[in-house]
Every structure is written in C-alpha cells, then in structure tokens.
Amino acid sequence: DAGVTQSPTHLIKTRGQHVTLRCSPISGHKSVSWYQQVLGQGPQFIFQYYEKEERGRGNFPDRFSARQFPNYSSELNVNALLLGDSALYLCASSLRGDTNLANYGYTFGSGTRLTVV
Amino acid sequence: DQQVKQNSPSLSVQEGRISILNCDYTNSMFDYFLWYKKYPAEGPTFLISISSIKDKNEDGRFTVFLNKSAKHLSLHIVPSQPGDSAVYFCAASAGTASNTGKLIFGQGTTLQVKP
Incomplete structure (x- = not known):
C-alpha cells in the first residue's frame, strides 16, 4: 500500500510567483494536514482538512490556502511568494483528525522542498 | 510563543548505552504527546x-515518560543503535479540546549514536 505521496519533490520559484503543492493521502485516510518546516526548526502547522472541510488553520497569512478533493487528496497554494517561504512542506494523513493520533500518529510524506529566489 | 521546547539541539551517545531525549511544554490543555524520528530527505x-x-508508555527499545506536574516528557532508547541516529521531534496535541489533529512540534534534537 502506497504511503503519503507528495509532488513535486523539489521546486524553485521566484519571489512574487504562485506555487501549488500536491498530496495524496494513504488509501482510506480522510484527514490531510499541511506543515511547514524551516531549516533548524520543527514542523509548523498550516492547515488540517477532514472530509473536505477545513478543521484547523495555523498562524499563516492569507497568501496560504488549501483544499481537499472528493478523493481526499489535497493541494496547498501559496501566492506572492516571499524568500521566507523557502522551506520543506510536509503533508500528513490519518484516518481521522483528532484522537486517532493517540494510537497511530500521523503518517507524513517526504515533503516538497520549496526554494524561493 | 514556543509551547513545546526541546532545549538540547544535539546529543551524542555510545552504541549500547541509553539515549535520553527531553521535552518541556507549557500548555496544560495538551492531552497527547508524540515522538517522531526524522532522517534527512524523509x-x-x-x-x-x-x-x-x-505516565509511561513502552514499545520495544523505546519508552516515553510523562511528568505532568513538571510539564516534562522524555524519550528513552535502550540500547541505542547507530541506526537510531536521526533528528527526534517531540510533539503535542490538544485534540480533545480543539477537535483537530493539530500537532505542535519542538525544535528537534539531533541524536548521534557512535559505534
């Protein structure tokens, strides 16, 4: 069974551009979350979606948006890119979005490395 | 506001010895705590x-201890193996209170296990 898949694995964008990152959760998982990991720091929560509805939003500007599709895959969009958006963007999936964490935690993908120049 | 802190950026231990990774938190609403391991490019x-x-959960070589009064948890790895060398993240969730799966991560501790 495939794990969490993210695409692309790497990309380079110019300041001011827009980027779309994609995530396919583990089959049967209905919750997808997005995290940003800046070098030397722990992952920081951006969004959580469960059954195609936004369940939570972290402290990120409105330039960041996301959505979840009927097949539970998800997209993260970032507009007007800044140099500070350079980071590893991680997608995580789980069966549910709350207490399931206690037993299984999230399953993370390998991430998309975004470099803004 | 760093709600989850891992104050030791790095730790080096000898193979076969115990590794102890520490984590402190400030939010008393956290109801689950998790440890993650991260290798480069994964x-x-x-x-x-x-x-x-x-206050304790054990799984093979890994044991996590929780001291709620001190708002402190630790991960013990016994015995440590070279393959355990990685970055370890402590994470916390207030899932029951927030009805989300949002995890708050510490900064990570890089563990090096020397052969």
Whole structure:
C-alpha cells in the first residue's frame, strides 16, 4: 500500500510567483494536514482538512490556502511568494483528525522542498 | 510563543548505552504527546505516543515518560543503535479540546549514536 505521496519533490520559484503543492493521502485516510518546516526548526502547522472541510488553520497569512478533493487528496497554494517561504512542506494523513493520533500518529510524506529566489 | 521546547539541539551517545531525549511544554490543555524520528530527505516517522492520563508508555527499545506536574516528557532508547541516529521531534496535541489533529512540534534534537 502506497504511503503519503507528495509532488513535486523539489521546486524553485521566484519571489512574487504562485506555487501549488500536491498530496495524496494513504488509501482510506480522510484527514490531510499541511506543515511547514524551516531549516533548524520543527514542523509548523498550516492547515488540517477532514472530509473536505477545513478543521484547523495555523498562524499563516492569507497568501496560504488549501483544499481537499472528493478523493481526499489535497493541494496547498501559496501566492506572492516571499524568500521566507523557502522551506520543506510536509503533508500528513490519518484516518481521522483528532484522537486517532493517540494510537497511530500521523503518517507524513517526504515533503516538497520549496526554494524561493 | 514556543509551547513545546526541546532545549538540547544535539546529543551524542555510545552504541549500547541509553539515549535520553527531553521535552518541556507549557500548555496544560495538551492531552497527547508524540515522538517522531526524522532522517534527512524523509518525512517524520511516528515512534511512540502517550496520553496525558498515563505516565509511561513502552514499545520495544523505546519508552516515553510523562511528568505532568513538571510539564516534562522524555524519550528513552535502550540500547541505542547507530541506526537510531536521526533528528527526534517531540510533539503535542490538544485534540480533545480543539477537535483537530493539530500537532505542535519542538525544535528537534539531533541524536548521534557512535559505534
């Protein structure tokens, strides 16, 4: 069974551009979350979606948006890119979005490395 | 506001000895705590978790201890193996209170196990 898949694995964008990152959760998982990991720091929560509805939003500007599709895959969009958006963007999936964490935690993908120049 | 802190950026231990990784938190609403391991170029991998109603959880070589009064948890790895060398993240969730799966991560501790 495939794990969490993210695409692309790497990309380079110019300041001011827009980027779309994609995530396919583990089959049967209905919750997808997005995290940003800046070098030397722990992952920081951006969004959580469960059954195609936004369940939570972290402290990120409105330039960041996301959505979840009927097949539970998800997209993260970032507009007007800044140099500070350079980071590893991680997608995580789980069966549910709350207490399931206690037993299984999230399953993370390998991430998309975004470099803004 | 760093709600989850891992104050030791790095730790080096000898193979076969115990590794102890520490984590402190400030939010008393956290009800689950998790440890993740991360290798370069990979996503974090879930290791072990503990509910706030317990003070210890064990899984093979990995044991997590929770001291709620001190708002402190630790991960013990016994015996340590060179393959354990990775970055370890402590994470916390207030899932029951927030009805989300939002995890708050510490900064990570890089563990090096020397042969």
